[in-house]
Amino acid sequence: MTKQTDLKEYWKNNPRLLPSVSIDCVTLGFHDNQLKILLLKYKNTEYYALPGGFINMDEDLEDAAHRILEERTGLRNIYLEQFHVFGSNKRQNDNTHREIMAGCDIEMKPNNFLLNRFISIGYYALIDFTKAIPSPDELSDSCEWYDLDKIPTLMFDHNEIFRKALETLRLMLDDKLIGFNLLPETFTMNELQNLYETILGEKIVRSNFQRKMLGLGILERIEKKMTGAANKAPYLYRFLGRAYS
Amino acid sequence: MTKQTDLKEYWKNNPRLLPSVSIDCVTLGFHDNQLKILLLKYKNTEYYALPGGFINMDEDLEDAAHRILEERTGLRNIYLEQFHVFGSNKRQNDNTHREIMAGCDIEMKPNNFLLNRFISIGYYALIDFTKAIPSPDELSDSCEWYDLDKIPTLMFDHNEIFRKALETLRLMLDDKLIGFNLLPETFTMNELQNLYETILGEKIVRSNFQRKMLGLGILERIEKKMTGAANKAPYLYRFLGRAYS
DNA sequence: ATTTTATTGTACCATTTTGATACAATAATA
DNA sequence: TATTATTGTATCAAAATGGTACAATAAAAT
Numbered sequence: 001m002t003k004q005t006d007l008k009e010y011w012k013n014n015p016r017l018l019p020s021v022s023i024d025c026v027t028l029g030f031h032d033n034q035l036k037i038l039l040l041k042y043k044n045t046e047y048y049a050l051p052g053g054f055i056n057m058d059e060d061l062e063d064a065a066h067r068i069l070e071e072r073t074g075l076r077n078i079y080l081e082q083f084h085v086f087g088s089n090k091r092q093n094d095n096t097h098r099e100i101m102a103g104c105d106i107e108m109k110p111n112n113f114l115l116n117r118f119i120s121i122g123y124y125a126l127i128d129f130t131k132a133i134p135s136p137d138e139l140s141d142s143c144e145w146y147d148l149d150k151i152p153t154l155m156f157d158h159n160e161i162f163r164k165a166l167e168t169l170r171l172m173l174d175d176k177l178i179g180f181n182l183l184p185e186t187f188t189m190n191e192l193q194n195l196y197e198t199i200l201g202e203k204i205v206r207s208n209f210q211r212k213m214l215g216l217g218i219l220e221r222i223e224k225k226m227t228g229a230a231n232k233a234p235y236l237y238r239f240l241g242r243a244y245s
Numbered sequence: 246m247t248k249q250t251d252l253k254e255y256w257k258n259n260p261r262l263l264p265s266v267s268i269d270c271v272t273l274g275f276h277d278n279q280l281k282i283l284l285l286k287y288k289n290t291e292y293y294a295l296p297g298g299f300i301n302m303d304e305d306l307e308d309a310a311h312r313i314l315e316e317r318t319g320l321r322n323i324y325l326e327q328f329h330v331f332g333s334n335k336r337q338n339d340n341t342h343r344e345i346m347a348g349c350d351i352e353m354k355p356n357n358f359l360l361n362r363f364i365s366i367g368y369y370a371l372i373d374f375t376k377a378i379p380s381p382d383e384l385s386d387s388c389e390w391y392d393l394d395k396i397p398t399l400m401f402d403h404n405e406i407f408r409k410a411l412e413t414l415r416l417m418l419d420d421k422l423i424g425f426n427l428l429p430e431t432f433t434m435n436e437l438q439n440l441y442e443t444i445l446g447e448k449i450v451r452s453n454f455q456r457k458m459l460g461l462g463i464l465e466r467i468e469k470k471m472t473g474a475a476n477k478a479p480y481l482y483r484f485l486g487r488a489y490s
Numbered sequence: 491a492t493t494t495t496a497t498t499g500t501a502c503c504a505t506t507t508t509g510a511t512a513c514a515a516t517a518a519t520a
Numbered sequence: 521t522a523t524t525a526t527t528g529t530a531t532c533a534a535a536a537t538g539g540t541a542c543a544a545t546a547a548a549a550t
Contacts, residue, residue: 020266021265057362060332082329085366087305087366088305117263119306121330121332188527205509205510206526206527207510207511210529211529226517227518228518229525230526232515233516234527235527235528433498435498450540451498452499456500457537473547477498478497
Protein backbone atom coordinates (compact mmCIF):
# COMPACT_ATOMS: atom_id res chain seq x y z
CA MET A 1 0.00 0.00 0.00
CA THR A 2 2.99 2.28 -0.39
CA LYS A 3 2.82 2.89 -4.09
CA GLN A 4 0.37 5.42 -5.45
CA THR A 5 -1.45 2.91 -7.61
CA ASP A 6 -1.97 0.56 -4.65
CA LEU A 7 -3.23 3.48 -2.61
CA LYS A 8 -5.74 4.36 -5.29
CA GLU A 9 -7.01 0.83 -5.46
CA TYR A 10 -7.27 0.69 -1.67
CA TRP A 11 -9.42 3.75 -1.29
CA LYS A 12 -11.43 3.24 -4.46
CA ASN A 13 -12.76 -0.08 -3.32
CA ASN A 14 -14.46 -0.77 -0.05
CA PRO A 15 -11.79 -2.49 2.01
CA ARG A 16 -12.41 -5.10 4.69
CA LEU A 17 -12.92 -2.65 7.48
CA LEU A 18 -15.49 -2.53 10.23
CA PRO A 19 -18.23 -0.25 8.88
CA SER A 20 -19.41 2.91 10.65
CA VAL A 21 -16.58 3.06 13.16
CA SER A 22 -13.46 5.19 13.09
CA ILE A 23 -10.80 6.05 15.61
CA ASP A 24 -9.31 9.48 16.25
CA CYS A 25 -6.28 9.97 18.43
CA VAL A 26 -5.37 12.99 20.50
CA THR A 27 -1.65 12.37 20.68
CA LEU A 28 0.20 14.42 23.23
CA GLY A 29 3.89 14.91 23.88
CA PHE A 30 5.86 17.26 26.12
CA HIS A 31 8.83 19.26 24.90
CA ASP A 32 10.44 22.59 25.84
CA ASN A 33 7.97 22.89 28.71
CA GLN A 34 5.11 22.81 26.24
CA LEU A 35 2.41 20.26 25.61
CA LYS A 36 2.32 19.34 21.95
CA ILE A 37 -0.25 17.58 19.85
CA LEU A 38 0.38 15.58 16.71
CA LEU A 39 -1.65 16.74 13.70
CA LEU A 40 -1.86 15.74 10.07
CA LYS A 41 -2.29 18.03 7.11
CA TYR A 42 -3.86 16.49 4.04
CA LYS A 43 -2.08 16.80 0.73
CA ASN A 44 -2.92 19.85 -1.36
CA THR A 45 -5.62 21.06 1.03
CA GLU A 46 -5.89 23.27 4.09
CA TYR A 47 -7.46 20.49 6.13
CA TYR A 48 -5.81 19.61 9.43
CA ALA A 49 -6.89 16.53 11.34
CA LEU A 50 -6.21 14.25 14.24
CA PRO A 51 -4.42 11.07 13.28
CA GLY A 52 -7.04 8.41 12.87
CA GLY A 53 -8.09 5.33 11.04
CA PHE A 54 -10.36 2.37 10.85
CA ILE A 55 -10.70 -1.03 12.42
CA ASN A 56 -9.96 -4.19 10.50
CA MET A 57 -12.76 -6.69 10.44
CA ASP A 58 -11.04 -9.11 12.81
CA GLU A 59 -9.14 -6.61 14.91
CA ASP A 60 -9.79 -5.66 18.52
CA LEU A 61 -10.65 -2.00 18.91
CA GLU A 62 -7.73 -1.49 21.26
CA ASP A 63 -5.33 -3.12 18.82
CA ALA A 64 -6.51 -0.89 16.03
CA ALA A 65 -5.80 2.21 18.08
CA HIS A 66 -2.30 0.95 18.84
CA ARG A 67 -1.69 0.10 15.21
CA ILE A 68 -2.83 3.53 14.04
CA LEU A 69 -0.62 5.28 16.56
CA GLU A 70 2.34 3.09 15.75
CA GLU A 71 2.01 4.03 12.09
CA ARG A 72 2.16 7.75 12.99
CA THR A 73 4.83 7.66 15.69
CA GLY A 74 6.84 4.49 15.26
CA LEU A 75 6.07 3.62 18.89
CA ARG A 76 4.66 0.42 20.29
CA ASN A 77 3.17 0.02 23.76
CA ILE A 78 1.92 3.57 23.83
CA TYR A 79 -0.19 4.70 26.76
CA LEU A 80 -3.61 4.97 25.19
CA GLU A 81 -6.95 5.62 26.76
CA GLN A 82 -10.42 5.73 25.32
CA PHE A 83 -12.24 8.83 26.46
CA HIS A 84 -15.41 9.40 24.45
CA VAL A 85 -17.37 8.41 21.40
CA PHE A 86 -18.45 11.13 19.01
CA GLY A 87 -21.65 10.07 17.38
CA SER A 88 -23.51 13.07 16.09
CA ASN A 89 -25.34 12.27 12.89
CA LYS A 90 -24.01 15.38 11.17
CA ARG A 91 -20.39 15.31 12.28
CA GLN A 92 -19.05 14.57 8.80
CA ASN A 93 -19.03 16.44 5.56
CA ASP A 94 -18.92 14.60 2.26
CA ASN A 95 -17.40 17.50 0.37
CA THR A 96 -14.47 17.62 2.75
CA HIS A 97 -13.83 13.95 2.09
CA ARG A 98 -14.01 14.54 -1.63
CA GLU A 99 -11.59 17.48 -1.46
CA ILE A 100 -9.11 15.46 0.59
CA MET A 101 -9.26 12.60 -1.88
CA ALA A 102 -9.07 14.99 -4.80
CA GLY A 103 -5.89 16.34 -3.23
CA CYS A 104 -4.44 12.87 -3.69
CA ASP A 105 -5.86 12.43 -7.20
CA ILE A 106 -8.28 9.81 -6.01
CA GLU A 107 -11.75 9.77 -7.42
CA MET A 108 -14.51 8.77 -5.04
CA LYS A 109 -17.42 6.81 -6.32
CA PRO A 110 -20.75 7.61 -4.66
CA ASN A 111 -20.71 4.34 -2.76
CA ASN A 112 -17.20 4.87 -1.41
CA PHE A 113 -16.59 3.49 2.08
CA LEU A 114 -15.61 6.93 3.41
CA LEU A 115 -18.91 8.50 2.42
CA ASN A 116 -20.83 6.40 4.88
CA ARG A 117 -21.69 7.66 8.30
CA PHE A 118 -19.03 7.05 10.97
CA ILE A 119 -18.98 7.40 14.68
CA SER A 120 -15.53 8.13 15.99
CA ILE A 121 -13.99 6.66 19.10
CA GLY A 122 -11.64 9.12 20.75
CA TYR A 123 -8.40 7.91 22.30
CA TYR A 124 -5.79 10.03 23.92
CA ALA A 125 -2.19 8.94 23.73
CA LEU A 126 0.56 10.16 26.03
CA ILE A 127 3.94 9.59 24.54
CA ASP A 128 7.60 10.32 25.09
CA PHE A 129 8.27 13.17 22.68
CA THR A 130 11.91 12.25 22.37
CA LYS A 131 11.13 8.77 21.11
CA ALA A 132 8.38 9.48 18.61
CA ILE A 133 9.11 9.75 14.91
CA PRO A 134 6.09 11.46 13.37
CA SER A 135 5.30 10.26 9.89
CA PRO A 136 2.37 11.28 7.69
CA ASP A 137 -0.03 8.76 6.23
CA GLU A 138 -0.67 8.23 2.53
CA LEU A 139 -3.20 11.02 2.33
CA SER A 140 -1.27 13.70 4.20
CA ASP A 141 1.96 15.48 3.53
CA SER A 142 2.78 16.45 7.08
CA CYS A 143 2.51 14.94 10.54
CA GLU A 144 3.83 17.44 13.04
CA TRP A 145 3.74 18.60 16.61
CA TYR A 146 1.73 21.72 17.40
CA ASP A 147 1.65 23.73 20.59
CA LEU A 148 -1.72 23.36 22.29
CA ASP A 149 -2.36 27.08 22.02
CA LYS A 150 -1.62 27.05 18.30
CA ILE A 151 -3.95 24.33 17.13
CA PRO A 152 -5.46 25.31 13.79
CA THR A 153 -9.08 24.75 12.86
CA LEU A 154 -9.43 21.04 12.41
CA MET A 155 -11.60 18.92 10.16
CA PHE A 156 -15.11 17.91 11.23
CA ASP A 157 -15.49 17.83 15.02
CA HIS A 158 -11.81 17.26 15.71
CA ASN A 159 -11.39 20.45 17.72
CA GLU A 160 -14.16 19.28 20.00
CA ILE A 161 -12.55 15.86 20.25
CA PHE A 162 -9.33 17.51 21.37
CA ARG A 163 -11.13 19.64 23.93
CA LYS A 164 -12.83 16.64 25.45
CA ALA A 165 -9.55 14.74 25.56
CA LEU A 166 -7.84 17.51 27.49
CA GLU A 167 -10.77 17.73 29.86
CA THR A 168 -10.57 14.01 30.57
CA LEU A 169 -6.81 14.09 30.93
CA ARG A 170 -7.05 16.85 33.54
CA LEU A 171 -9.65 14.87 35.43
CA MET A 172 -7.54 11.72 35.44
CA LEU A 173 -4.11 13.25 35.98
CA ASP A 174 -3.94 12.90 39.75
CA ASP A 175 -6.06 9.83 39.92
CA LYS A 176 -4.15 7.61 37.55
CA LEU A 177 -0.65 9.14 37.58
CA ILE A 178 -0.53 9.08 33.82
CA GLY A 179 1.56 12.20 33.38
CA PHE A 180 4.77 10.22 33.60
CA ASN A 181 4.06 8.72 30.21
CA LEU A 182 4.85 12.11 28.76
CA LEU A 183 8.34 12.27 30.23
CA PRO A 184 11.53 10.42 29.37
CA GLU A 185 12.91 7.70 31.67
CA THR A 186 14.48 10.18 34.05
CA PHE A 187 13.45 13.73 34.77
CA THR A 188 13.86 16.46 37.33
CA MET A 189 11.19 17.57 39.75
CA ASN A 190 11.06 20.86 37.92
CA GLU A 191 10.27 19.16 34.61
CA LEU A 192 7.54 17.14 36.29
CA GLN A 193 6.05 20.26 37.80
CA ASN A 194 6.15 22.09 34.49
CA LEU A 195 4.28 19.19 32.94
CA TYR A 196 1.59 19.30 35.59
CA GLU A 197 1.26 23.05 35.34
CA THR A 198 0.95 22.85 31.59
CA ILE A 199 -1.70 20.16 31.61
CA LEU A 200 -3.72 21.75 34.37
CA GLY A 201 -3.18 25.26 33.07
CA GLU A 202 -2.35 26.70 36.49
CA LYS A 203 0.65 27.47 38.65
CA ILE A 204 1.50 25.17 41.55
CA VAL A 205 3.56 26.13 44.61
CA ARG A 206 6.89 24.41 44.15
CA SER A 207 7.48 23.11 47.67
CA ASN A 208 4.00 21.69 47.99
CA PHE A 209 4.19 19.97 44.65
CA GLN A 210 7.48 18.35 45.64
CA ARG A 211 6.04 17.21 48.95
CA LYS A 212 3.01 15.71 47.27
CA MET A 213 4.96 13.87 44.58
CA LEU A 214 7.56 12.50 46.96
CA GLY A 215 4.80 11.51 49.36
CA LEU A 216 3.22 9.29 46.76
CA GLY A 217 6.18 6.94 47.00
CA ILE A 218 6.34 6.41 43.26
CA LEU A 219 9.58 8.21 42.54
CA GLU A 220 13.06 6.78 42.77
CA ARG A 221 15.75 9.36 43.32
CA ILE A 222 18.77 8.81 41.07
CA GLU A 223 22.02 10.75 40.97
CA LYS A 224 22.18 14.47 40.64
CA LYS A 225 21.99 16.15 37.30
CA MET A 226 24.74 18.67 36.65
CA THR A 227 22.96 21.12 34.46
CA GLY A 228 25.82 23.58 34.07
CA ALA A 229 23.67 26.29 35.57
CA ALA A 230 25.00 28.42 38.37
CA ASN A 231 22.91 26.86 41.10
CA LYS A 232 22.27 23.76 43.13
CA ALA A 233 21.97 20.70 40.91
CA PRO A 234 18.60 18.98 40.93
CA TYR A 235 18.14 15.26 41.45
CA LEU A 236 16.95 13.06 38.64
CA TYR A 237 13.96 10.84 39.32
CA ARG A 238 12.58 7.72 37.79
CA PHE A 239 8.90 6.76 37.86
CA LEU A 240 8.40 3.52 39.80
CA GLY A 241 4.79 2.85 38.78
CA ARG A 242 4.10 0.17 36.28
CA ALA A 243 4.80 1.06 32.67
CA TYR A 244 1.54 1.32 30.84
CA SER A 245 1.04 -0.64 27.67
CA MET B 246 -43.64 -3.58 15.08
CA THR B 247 -45.89 -4.88 17.81
CA LYS B 248 -47.42 -7.82 16.02
CA GLN B 249 -45.48 -11.04 15.76
CA THR B 250 -45.47 -11.07 11.98
CA ASP B 251 -44.08 -7.53 11.82
CA LEU B 252 -41.43 -8.48 14.32
CA LYS B 253 -40.39 -11.40 12.19
CA GLU B 254 -40.13 -9.26 9.12
CA TYR B 255 -38.15 -6.67 11.04
CA TRP B 256 -35.46 -9.06 12.24
CA LYS B 257 -35.36 -11.19 9.15
CA ASN B 258 -34.38 -8.32 6.95
CA ASN B 259 -31.51 -5.98 7.49
CA PRO B 260 -33.14 -2.85 8.79
CA ARG B 261 -31.88 0.70 8.25
CA LEU B 262 -29.56 0.70 11.21
CA LEU B 263 -26.02 1.91 11.58
CA PRO B 264 -23.87 -1.18 11.03
CA SER B 265 -21.36 -2.48 13.57
CA VAL B 266 -22.51 -0.32 16.46
CA SER B 267 -24.76 -1.23 19.36
CA ILE B 268 -25.62 0.40 22.65
CA ASP B 269 -25.87 -1.31 26.02
CA CYS B 270 -27.29 0.44 29.05
CA VAL B 271 -26.44 -0.14 32.68
CA THR B 272 -29.64 1.18 34.16
CA LEU B 273 -29.56 1.82 37.87
CA GLY B 274 -32.28 2.66 40.34
CA PHE B 275 -32.41 2.90 44.12
CA HIS B 276 -35.12 1.28 46.20
CA ASP B 277 -35.34 -0.14 49.73
CA ASN B 278 -31.82 1.06 50.38
CA GLN B 279 -30.57 -1.11 47.55
CA LEU B 280 -29.09 -0.27 44.20
CA LYS B 281 -30.96 -2.10 41.47
CA ILE B 282 -30.15 -2.78 37.87
CA LEU B 283 -32.60 -3.32 35.04
CA LEU B 284 -32.11 -6.59 33.15
CA LEU B 285 -33.90 -8.36 30.35
CA LYS B 286 -34.48 -12.07 30.01
CA TYR B 287 -34.96 -13.36 26.50
CA LYS B 288 -38.00 -15.44 25.70
CA ASN B 289 -37.66 -19.19 26.16
CA THR B 290 -33.97 -18.99 27.03
CA GLU B 291 -31.81 -18.57 30.10
CA TYR B 292 -30.05 -15.55 28.63
CA TYR B 293 -30.03 -12.36 30.67
CA ALA B 294 -28.83 -9.14 29.15
CA LEU B 295 -28.47 -5.42 29.59
CA PRO B 296 -31.13 -3.41 27.78
CA GLY B 297 -29.66 -2.35 24.51
CA GLY B 298 -30.29 -1.62 20.91
CA PHE B 299 -29.08 -0.10 17.71
CA ILE B 300 -28.73 3.32 16.14
CA ASN B 301 -30.95 4.43 13.31
CA MET B 302 -29.13 5.60 10.23
CA ASP B 303 -29.97 9.26 10.78
CA GLU B 304 -30.03 9.28 14.55
CA ASP B 305 -27.51 10.88 16.90
CA LEU B 306 -25.82 8.37 19.16
CA GLU B 307 -27.06 10.18 22.24
CA ASP B 308 -30.63 10.21 20.94
CA ALA B 309 -30.50 6.49 20.28
CA ALA B 310 -29.48 5.81 23.87
CA HIS B 311 -32.36 7.95 25.14
CA ARG B 312 -34.80 6.26 22.82
CA ILE B 313 -33.68 2.79 23.92
CA LEU B 314 -33.97 3.70 27.58
CA GLU B 315 -37.34 5.32 27.08
CA GLU B 316 -38.64 2.13 25.51
CA ARG B 317 -37.55 0.11 28.57
CA THR B 318 -38.55 2.56 31.32
CA GLY B 319 -41.12 4.93 29.93
CA LEU B 320 -38.90 7.82 31.00
CA ARG B 321 -37.69 10.74 28.97
CA ASN B 322 -34.82 13.04 29.94
CA ILE B 323 -32.98 10.32 31.76
CA TYR B 324 -29.54 11.04 33.16
CA LEU B 325 -27.34 9.09 30.78
CA GLU B 326 -23.60 8.99 30.47
CA GLN B 327 -21.31 7.21 28.07
CA PHE B 328 -18.57 5.40 29.93
CA HIS B 329 -16.73 2.98 27.63
CA VAL B 330 -16.75 1.23 24.28
CA PHE B 331 -16.42 -2.52 24.25
CA GLY B 332 -14.72 -3.55 21.07
CA SER B 333 -13.13 -6.93 21.46
CA ASN B 334 -13.29 -8.87 18.24
CA LYS B 335 -14.62 -11.97 20.01
CA ARG B 336 -17.17 -10.43 22.31
CA GLN B 337 -20.14 -11.95 20.53
CA ASN B 338 -21.33 -15.45 19.98
CA ASP B 339 -23.40 -16.33 16.96
CA ASN B 340 -25.00 -19.34 18.58
CA THR B 341 -26.31 -17.23 21.40
CA HIS B 342 -27.94 -14.93 18.89
CA ARG B 343 -29.47 -17.90 17.11
CA GLU B 344 -30.83 -19.35 20.34
CA ILE B 345 -32.34 -16.04 21.32
CA MET B 346 -34.01 -15.70 17.95
CA ALA B 347 -35.11 -19.32 18.00
CA GLY B 348 -36.76 -18.57 21.35
CA CYS B 349 -38.93 -16.09 19.44
CA ASP B 350 -39.53 -18.45 16.50
CA ILE B 351 -37.43 -16.27 14.22
CA GLU B 352 -35.18 -17.91 11.72
CA MET B 353 -31.89 -16.17 11.05
CA LYS B 354 -30.44 -16.21 7.61
CA PRO B 355 -26.63 -16.38 7.47
CA ASN B 356 -26.46 -12.78 6.36
CA ASN B 357 -28.66 -11.51 9.18
CA PHE B 358 -27.78 -8.08 10.51
CA LEU B 359 -27.26 -9.41 14.02
CA LEU B 360 -24.60 -11.88 12.95
CA ASN B 361 -22.21 -9.12 11.99
CA ARG B 362 -19.55 -7.91 14.34
CA PHE B 363 -20.67 -5.15 16.72
CA ILE B 364 -18.85 -2.89 19.07
CA SER B 365 -20.99 -1.81 21.97
CA ILE B 366 -21.10 1.64 23.47
CA GLY B 367 -21.78 1.49 27.18
CA TYR B 368 -24.06 4.05 28.81
CA TYR B 369 -25.05 4.16 32.41
CA ALA B 370 -28.42 5.57 33.32
CA LEU B 371 -29.39 6.82 36.76
CA ILE B 372 -33.11 6.91 37.15
CA ASP B 373 -35.79 7.51 39.72
CA PHE B 374 -36.94 4.01 40.61
CA THR B 375 -40.39 5.21 41.58
CA LYS B 376 -41.05 6.69 38.15
CA ALA B 377 -39.79 3.93 35.89
CA ILE B 378 -42.13 1.41 34.34
CA PRO B 379 -39.94 -1.47 33.17
CA SER B 380 -41.20 -3.10 30.02
CA PRO B 381 -39.56 -5.91 28.07
CA ASP B 382 -38.75 -5.59 24.38
CA GLU B 383 -40.10 -7.83 21.64
CA LEU B 384 -37.47 -10.48 22.19
CA SER B 385 -37.63 -10.72 25.96
CA ASP B 386 -40.34 -11.77 28.36
CA SER B 387 -39.13 -9.91 31.39
CA CYS B 388 -37.55 -6.57 32.18
CA GLU B 389 -36.95 -6.42 35.89
CA TRP B 390 -34.90 -4.86 38.65
CA TYR B 391 -32.15 -6.97 40.23
CA ASP B 392 -30.12 -6.28 43.33
CA LEU B 393 -26.53 -5.59 42.40
CA ASP B 394 -25.34 -8.55 44.44
CA LYS B 395 -27.77 -10.86 42.68
CA ILE B 396 -26.91 -10.19 39.07
CA PRO B 397 -27.04 -13.45 37.12
CA THR B 398 -24.54 -14.42 34.48
CA LEU B 399 -25.21 -12.15 31.56
CA MET B 400 -24.89 -12.59 27.83
CA PHE B 401 -21.60 -11.88 26.06
CA ASP B 402 -19.46 -9.38 27.96
CA HIS B 403 -22.39 -7.73 29.72
CA ASN B 404 -21.11 -8.59 33.20
CA GLU B 405 -17.89 -6.79 32.39
CA ILE B 406 -19.85 -3.85 31.00
CA PHE B 407 -21.72 -3.61 34.29
CA ARG B 408 -18.50 -3.80 36.30
CA LYS B 409 -16.94 -0.99 34.32
CA ALA B 410 -20.07 1.13 34.68
CA LEU B 411 -20.02 0.79 38.45
CA GLU B 412 -16.32 1.62 38.54
CA THR B 413 -16.94 4.79 36.52
CA LEU B 414 -19.95 5.75 38.60
CA ARG B 415 -17.90 5.50 41.80
CA LEU B 416 -15.19 7.65 40.29
CA MET B 417 -17.66 10.33 39.19
CA LEU B 418 -19.98 10.31 42.19
CA ASP B 419 -18.38 13.13 44.15
CA ASP B 420 -17.12 14.99 41.16
CA LYS B 421 -20.36 15.37 39.26
CA LEU B 422 -23.00 15.02 41.99
CA ILE B 423 -24.93 12.58 39.90
CA GLY B 424 -26.28 10.49 42.74
CA PHE B 425 -29.31 12.70 43.09
CA ASN B 426 -30.65 11.36 39.82
CA LEU B 427 -31.32 8.11 41.66
CA LEU B 428 -33.56 9.72 44.26
CA PRO B 429 -37.09 11.11 44.08
CA GLU B 430 -37.71 14.86 44.21
CA THR B 431 -37.39 15.02 47.97
CA PHE B 432 -35.44 12.77 50.28
CA THR B 433 -34.00 12.61 53.74
CA MET B 434 -30.34 12.90 54.57
CA ASN B 435 -30.42 9.30 55.69
CA GLU B 436 -31.67 8.14 52.29
CA LEU B 437 -28.97 10.12 50.57
CA GLN B 438 -26.33 8.62 52.81
CA ASN B 439 -27.62 5.12 52.21
CA LEU B 440 -27.37 5.76 48.49
CA TYR B 441 -23.78 6.92 48.77
CA GLU B 442 -22.85 3.99 50.99
CA THR B 443 -24.42 1.56 48.58
CA ILE B 444 -22.70 2.95 45.52
CA LEU B 445 -19.32 3.27 47.18
CA GLY B 446 -19.66 0.00 49.05
CA GLU B 447 -18.47 1.44 52.35
CA LYS B 448 -19.81 2.97 55.55
CA ILE B 449 -19.64 6.72 56.07
CA VAL B 450 -19.73 8.51 59.43
CA ARG B 451 -23.14 10.12 59.60
CA SER B 452 -22.23 13.52 61.01
CA ASN B 453 -19.40 14.03 58.55
CA PHE B 454 -21.54 13.06 55.61
CA GLN B 455 -24.20 15.53 56.66
CA ARG B 456 -21.61 18.28 57.09
CA LYS B 457 -20.16 17.59 53.66
CA MET B 458 -23.49 17.51 51.84
CA LEU B 459 -24.85 20.63 53.53
CA GLY B 460 -21.52 22.34 52.88
CA LEU B 461 -21.88 21.87 49.16
CA GLY B 462 -24.77 24.31 49.15
CA ILE B 463 -26.82 22.23 46.76
CA LEU B 464 -29.57 21.12 49.11
CA GLU B 465 -32.71 22.99 49.94
CA ARG B 466 -34.22 22.08 53.27
CA ILE B 467 -37.97 21.58 53.08
CA GLU B 468 -40.41 20.80 55.86
CA LYS B 469 -39.92 17.93 58.26
CA LYS B 470 -41.04 14.46 57.37
CA MET B 471 -43.16 12.79 60.00
CA THR B 472 -42.19 9.19 59.50
CA GLY B 473 -44.30 7.74 62.25
CA ALA B 474 -41.21 6.35 63.91
CA ALA B 475 -40.58 6.96 67.59
CA ASN B 476 -37.83 9.52 67.15
CA LYS B 477 -36.94 12.97 65.93
CA ALA B 478 -38.39 13.61 62.49
CA PRO B 479 -35.82 14.21 59.74
CA TYR B 480 -35.96 17.10 57.31
CA LEU B 481 -36.71 16.55 53.68
CA TYR B 482 -34.28 17.97 51.15
CA ARG B 483 -34.47 18.90 47.51
CA PHE B 484 -31.50 18.89 45.15
CA LEU B 485 -30.82 22.39 43.83
CA GLY B 486 -28.40 21.43 41.06
CA ARG B 487 -29.56 21.52 37.50
CA ALA B 488 -31.72 18.63 36.39
CA TYR B 489 -29.77 16.54 33.94
CA SER B 490 -31.24 15.71 30.60
C1' DA C 491 -48.85 13.16 82.03
C1' DT C 492 -44.39 11.50 82.29
C1' DT C 493 -40.72 8.52 80.97
C1' DT C 494 -38.42 5.88 77.55
C1' DT C 495 -36.53 4.95 72.98
C1' DA C 496 -34.41 5.70 68.66
C1' DT C 497 -32.85 8.90 65.52
C1' DT C 498 -31.68 13.47 64.12
C1' DG C 499 -29.04 17.95 63.85
C1' DT C 500 -25.06 19.93 65.30
C1' DA C 501 -21.12 21.01 68.15
C1' DC C 502 -16.60 19.86 69.30
C1' DC C 503 -11.86 18.15 69.14
C1' DA C 504 -7.94 15.59 67.19
C1' DT C 505 -5.65 14.43 63.11
C1' DT C 506 -4.46 14.99 58.43
C1' DT C 507 -4.02 17.57 54.38
C1' DT C 508 -3.17 21.72 52.01
C1' DG C 509 -1.39 26.56 51.08
C1' DA C 510 2.19 29.66 51.66
C1' DT C 511 6.63 31.38 53.34
C1' DA C 512 11.33 30.85 54.88
C1' DC C 513 15.89 29.21 54.83
C1' DA C 514 20.05 26.43 54.45
C1' DA C 515 22.60 23.90 50.75
C1' DT C 516 25.06 24.13 46.55
C1' DA C 517 26.88 24.37 41.44
C1' DA C 518 28.69 27.60 38.66
C1' DT C 519 30.12 32.42 37.97
C1' DA C 520 32.03 36.88 39.16
C1' DT D 521 36.02 34.09 48.29
C1' DA D 522 31.66 36.31 47.49
C1' DT D 523 27.64 36.21 44.48
C1' DT D 524 23.71 34.22 42.13
C1' DA D 525 19.97 31.28 41.11
C1' DT D 526 17.75 27.21 42.12
C1' DT D 527 16.95 23.21 44.93
C1' DG D 528 15.54 20.40 49.03
C1' DT D 529 13.30 20.77 53.15
C1' DA D 530 11.39 22.84 57.38
C1' DT D 531 7.81 25.40 59.40
C1' DC D 532 3.44 27.50 60.37
C1' DA D 533 -1.37 28.67 59.53
C1' DA D 534 -5.61 27.40 57.49
C1' DA D 535 -8.73 24.11 55.81
C1' DA D 536 -10.56 19.58 55.42
C1' DT D 537 -11.49 15.19 57.46
C1' DG D 538 -12.38 11.48 60.97
C1' DG D 539 -14.49 10.50 65.05
C1' DT D 540 -17.19 11.29 69.45
C1' DA D 541 -20.61 13.58 72.18
C1' DC D 542 -24.85 15.58 73.24
C1' DA D 543 -29.16 18.14 73.16
C1' DA D 544 -33.59 17.97 70.53
C1' DT D 545 -37.64 15.49 69.47
C1' DA D 546 -41.59 12.23 67.53
C1' DA D 547 -43.81 8.44 68.93
C1' DA D 548 -44.39 4.57 72.09
C1' DA D 549 -44.38 2.78 76.69
C1' DT D 550 -45.43 3.46 81.34
